[in-house]
Amino acid sequence: MMNKMVAPSLLSADFANLSKDIEMINESDADWFHLDIMDGVFVPNISFGIPVVEAVNKLAKKPLDVHLMIIQPEKYINTFKAAGADLLNVHYEACTHLHRTIEEIQNAGMKAGVTLNPHTPVNLLEDIIDLLDLVLIMSVNPGFGGQSFIENTYSKIEKLRNLIEKKNSKALIEVDGGVSTANSAQLYQAGADVLVSGSFIFKSDNPKNTIAQLKK
Numbered sequence: 086m087m088n089k090m091v092a093p094s095l096l097s098a099d100f101a102n103l104s105k106d107i108e109m110i111n112e113s114d115a116d117w118f119h120l121d122i123m124d125g126v127f128v129p130n131i132s133f134g135i136p137v138v139e140a141v142n143k144l145a146k147k148p149l150d151v152h153l154m155i156i157q158p159e160k161y162i163n164t165f166k167a168a169g170a171d172l173l174n175v176h177y178e179a180c181t182h183l184h185r186t187i188e189e190i191q192n193a194g195m196k197a198g199v200t201l202n203p204h205t206p207v208n209l210l211e212d213i214i215d216l217l218d219l220v221l222i223m224s225v226n227p228g229f230g231g232q233s234f235i236e237n238t239y240s241k242i243e244k245l246r247n248l249i250e251k252k253n254s255k256a257l258i259e260v261d262g263g264v265s266t267a268n269s270a271q272l273y274q275a276g277a278d279v280l281v282s283g284s285f286i287f288k289s290d291n292p293k294n295t296i297a298q299l300k301k
């Protein structure tokens with residue numbers, strides 16, 4: 086039986102009133118906080134950095150799922166651990182020595198995830214999938230919230246689910262970008278365990294209720 090987990094992305098939260106949105110997530114059915122770190126180099130946008138992760142960690146009562154959209158993520162493993170990250174996602178496309186980076190994340194005491202851009206095939210994970218705690222499939226090109234969902238994500242999830250079973254891996258499948266109640270059921274059905282959602286939650290009239298809807 087698959088998990089059905091939701092990780093609201095703070096990228097679409099109200100940064101002038103972040104504590105209110107953190108409190109809402111604490112009280113909701115959400116499972117994790119999703120934090121998007123963008124460096125303006127790996128992706129064409131800059132979001133927020135380590136002091137914000139530390140601040141969220143002071144109030145958050147659920148694990149912090151940190152999505153690093155940065156070059157050379159291996160330089161910051163211990164820094165994000167100290168800031169409060171529970172799960173650290175690095176991009177496949179940003180890691181020259183992915184095996185080493187995954188081991189360093191786990192040795193630092195965090196769960197390790199690998200994120201795939203929409204153009205990156207899941208079979209590139211064949212020789213590392215058994216080590217991973219999670220694979221994050223991007224269903225938009227990373228860098229911005231509020232983009233349209235890319236439809237071939239379903240077949241990527243199915244291919245990844247087959248690879249995970251073939252290799253007897255424990256990795257969870259997370260999906261990020263353009264997630265809403267229009268596609269959540271189909272994503273879970275295709276094999277996703279965790280759905281990230283930003284703009285759909287925070288632009289809705291009742292974000293707490295929207296989180297509950299996404300878990301159904």
Ligand SMILES: O=C(CO)[C@H](O)[C@H](O)COP(=O)(O)O
Nearest residue numbers: 227228230231262263283284
């Ligand atoms: O990693 C991300 C963007 O690169 C965000 O997590 C993602 O886009 C969530 O936002 P939305 O649900 O609005 O698409």
Ligand SMILES: [Fe+2]
Nearest residue numbers: 121152261281
């Ligand atoms: Fe993300």
